[in-house]
Amino acid sequence: MENTARRNIDFSTIIVRIIGYGFIGLFALCCLLPFVLIVSSSLSSEKAIMESGFALWPKEFSTFAYEIVFRNPKLVIGSYMVTMGITIVGTALGLFIVAMTGYALQRSDFLYRNKISFYIYFTTLFSGGLVPFYLLVTQYLDLKDNYLAVLLPGLLSPFLIIMMKAFTKSIPYEITESAKMDGAGDFTIFLRLILPMSTPALATIGLFIALGYWNEWYNSMLFLSPNMDYRPLQLFLYNVITSADFIRNSAAASNVAPQEIPLETMKMATAVVATGPVILFYPFIQKYFIQGITIGAVKG
Amino acid sequence: MWKNRTLLLMCMPAIIFFAIFAYLPMPGLYLAFVNYDYSLGIFDSAFVGLDNFRFLVMTGDLWKLTFNTIAYNLAFIVLGNFLQIAVAIMLNELTSKWFKKVSQTIMFLPHFISAVLIGLLAYNILSYDYGVLNSFLKMIGMDPVQTYSNPAIWPYIIVITFLWQSTGYGSIVYFAAIMGLDKSILEAAEIDGANAFQRIRHIIIPWLKPTFIILLLFSLGGVLKGNFGLFYNLVGANNTMLYPTTDIIETYVFRTLMTNFNFSLGSAVSLYQSVFGFLIVIIANWIVKKVSPENSLF
Numbered sequence: 001m002e003n004t005a006r007r008n009i010d011f012s013t014i015i016v017r018i019i020g021y022g023f024i025g026l027f028a029l030c031c032l033l034p035f036v037l038i039v040s041s042s043l044s045s046e047k048a049i050m051e052s053g054f055a056l057w058p059k060e061f062s063t064f065a066y067e068i069v070f071r072n073p074k075l076v077i078g079s080y081m082v083t084m085g086i087t088i089v090g091t092a093l094g095l096f097i098v099a100m101t102g103y104a105l106q107r108s109d110f111l112y113r114n115k116i117s118f119y120i121y122f123t124t125l126f127s128g129g130l131v132p133f134y135l136l137v138t139q140y141l142d143l144k145d146n147y148l149a150v151l152l153p154g155l156l157s158p159f160l161i162i163m164m165k166a167f168t169k170s171i172p173y174e175i176t177e178s179a180k181m182d183g184a185g186d187f188t189i190f191l192r193l194i195l196p197m198s199t200p201a202l203a204t205i206g207l208f209i210a211l212g213y214w215n216e217w218y219n220s221m222l223f224l225s226p227n228m229d230y231r232p233l234q235l236f237l238y239n240v241i242t243s244a245d246f247i248r249n250s251a252a253a254s255n256v257a258p259q260e261i262p263l264e265t266m267k268m269a270t271a272v273v274a275t276g277p278v279i280l281f282y283p284f285i286q287k288y289f290i291q292g293i294t295i296g297a298v299k300g
Numbered sequence: 301m302w303k304n305r306t307l308l309l310m311c312m313p314a315i316i317f318f319a320i321f322a323y324l325p326m327p328g329l330y331l332a333f334v335n336y337d338y339s340l341g342i343f344d345s346a347f348v349g350l351d352n353f354r355f356l357v358m359t360g361d362l363w364k365l366t367f368n369t370i371a372y373n374l375a376f377i378v379l380g381n382f383l384q385i386a387v388a389i390m391l392n393e394l395t396s397k398w399f400k401k402v403s404q405t406i407m408f409l410p411h412f413i414s415a416v417l418i419g420l421l422a423y424n425i426l427s428y429d430y431g432v433l434n435s436f437l438k439m440i441g442m443d444p445v446q447t448y449s450n451p452a453i454w455p456y457i458i459v460i461t462f463l464w465q466s467t468g469y470g471s472i473v474y475f476a477a478i479m480g481l482d483k484s485i486l487e488a489a490e491i492d493g494a495n496a497f498q499r500i501r502h503i504i505i506p507w508l509k510p511t512f513i514i515l516l517l518f519s520l521g522g523v524l525k526g527n528f529g530l531f532y533n534l535v536g537a538n539n540t541m542l543y544p545t546t547d548i549i550e551t552y553v554f555r556t557l558m559t560n561f562n563f564s565l566g567s568a569v570s571l572y573q574s575v576f577g578f579l580i581v582i583i584a585n586w587i588v589k590k591v592s593p594e595n596s597l598f
Contacts, residue, residue, distance in 0.1 A: 012495035013393075020390035021399070027387065028403040031410050031468065034421040037432065041424060053430040101314040104307040111304050116311050123322035125521075126578050129570025130553050131563050132328020133321070135342070140324075156317050186306035215414035218529065222558075238416045241423070242537070264430060271420050275413060282412055286405055293469070294476045 042066070042269040046262035065262050065269035072254035076273060078230030086151050086232060087213040094155040095206045099198070102164025103190050108173065120158050137223060149223035150232060154212055160205050163292070167201035168194060204292035207285055214278060233274045240270045331567035352568035361552070362572065369548040373523045375459050381512060383467045388474035389504055407468025419533030422461060451545040458534060458546065462527070477511045478504060510592060517588045521581040524573050526550035549573050
């Protein structure tokens with residue numbers, strides 16, 4: 001096999017490969033460099049950045065920005081705790097509900113499956129928009145400055161439920177049927193048989209939900225006011241990036257003289273601290289995402 | 301009902317969730333027809349009919365927002381799919397497994413990070429004083445550019461950032477489709493003397509056409525929906541200078557809510573967006589039904 005392929009290589013194939021390696025390599029490099037830029041800037045001295053700007057390699061190596069970020073670690077650790085708490089609770093709860101709904105909706109003996117499916121799907125077609133949603137959460141549910149305002153709206157999405165439906169459809173109905181004959185109820189079947197059988201699906205969908213919570217900043221920005229002690233990580237990062245006052249205040253709390261505060265490098269260091277752990281995990285979980293997208297592409 | 305009670309119960313959390321977070325806000329769209337008074341609430345505020353819409357049309361805002369939103373989305377859809385297909389085809393031609401895996405992992409990375417971080421990455425490159433772009437321009441002896449006050453270049457910046465972020469992720473679907481192609485067809489073509497370009501042009505690209513059409517029609521349904529996170533974090537909250545070329549429906553509605561407190565105007569734009577978006581979905585679905593009935597939504 002290998003040999004025949006080698007014999008058949010002609011000029012056009014070589015050209016296509018050169019273009020392919022060149023273009024893909026270049027594009028991948030473009031995807032990577034901005035990250036290198038942030039890490040390098042965070043490890044650079046503020047003086048070097050003021051003089052010659054951000055660079056791919058630190059002109060003057062310094063960890064001062066990290067020292068300040070961690071001199072008063074309460075803020076960063078608090079943000080991590082909030083985000084981790086929201087992510088863990090939200091993912092566990094959301095995943096359970098998504099899986100349960102997805103399973104129920106693909107059961108062919110469930111009379112209301114089409115009606116409920118449409119009820120869920122319709123929300124992607126038509127929505128009340130931002131203003132009524134904002135009023136609902138702040139005035140009717142009274143969740144302003146409450147972490148629930150970040151947790152609750154992110155629990156479910158129609159897309160994930162449809163994906164779960166497609167996943168569980170591939171489990172033969174006979175399994176459900178024979179368990180029923182043995183006298184098991186629908187919920188027991190779901191819990192004892194279906195859940196253990198759909199671990200790849202649960203991993204994929206769980207990752208989608210978890211990543212959504214980890215990167216969440218929109219609802220945080222809408223519903224959590226700046227005077228909260230601990231805000232979710234991305235909102236914390238957003239405040240650091242957009243407000244020099246915010247950096248000055250948090251640096252002042254760690255006894256740093258105002259003229260010494262490295263505004264630019266602190267932005268970068270905070271970004272690295274907020275994003276680093278996810279990026280380290282990323283190569284390991286990436287393949288689940290690829291699985292998920294490919295399955296999501298097959299209509300359920 | 302009794303026979304399906306457990307299954308119905310299992311759907312209950314989802315039913316309640318969507319009732320609260322999706323259906324309950326819908327009557328709130330009535331805001332579009334009133335002059336909202338905080339002390340009176342939505343349904344007791346003075347009814348003004350279509351005045352809010354009239355205002356949006358007269359100021360030209362509605363036209364500008366619609367144009368920007370649709371133009372950006374069309375650019376995203378057309379260029380995005382083109383690049384995704386190109387990347388998928390090239391990935392398929394690569395022989396080194398190691399290179400393929402590593403490059404795919406890296407290209408996928410930008411999809412994985414928060415919109416906030418993307419804003420910062422762009423700032424790293426575009427900042428007037430410290431940005432890499434201006435360092436580079438100075439190095440080759442050109443004048444630095446004021447990116448954050450020059451509306452004309454923002455369509456390029458936003459589209460490039462979008463492509464940067466979405467190409468690796470989006471190419472996976474096309475790559476999976478190519479994997480599904482019967483390899484014996486390609487071998488037969490090779491034996492018949494087709495070169496690499498001919499293989500790609502006459503076999504692989506036609507094979508991807510249905511996938512492309514379906515993805516295209518699906519994304520057309522969202523042509524009036526904006527990518528709020530991307531625009532907001534790239535452009536910044538209060539950069540009025542860039543509004544002419546960067547303001548989309550989502551950012552406008554956000555501003556009416558958080559800075560201008562004009563709830564009625566924001567709702568009017570949302571209602572317009574929802575109704576037109578809905579019509580576009582219906583039309584797109586009608587077309588899908590004609591092209592490939594098994595892929596239509598309803």
